[in-house]
Amino acid sequence: MPVKPQSLPDQTRSDIDSPRRGGRGDSVEHVLMDTSEVAAMLNMSTSWVYKEASKLGLKGYKLGRGRNAKILYKKAEVFKWLEQQRVH
Secondary structure, X not given: OOOOOOOOOOXXXXXXXXXXXXXXXXXXXXXXXXXXXXXXXXXXXXXXXXXXXXXXXXXXXXXXXXXXXXXXEEHHHHHHHHHHOOOO
C-alpha cells in the first residue's frame, strides 16, 4: 500500500525555507552584504564604506587574501546603523 505524503496546511515551500523560520533557506546571501551592496544601499561610494565602516560600527568579514579579498558586512548591522540615523 503506497504511503501518501502529508501536506502542510497553509504553508508553502517558501515559508518553510524562509530565513525567518530557520529553514534551510538560510544562506550567506541573506545574512551578509558586500561593500558595493552596502554602498548602493546607502547611496555612497565603496571607498566611503571602506573608510567609514569602523566608525559606523560595521565589522567586516574578510574572505580571501590580498588585494582581491572580499569584505562582507552583516546586513543586520547595516540596517541597525541606518535605523539609528533616522531623524525624529
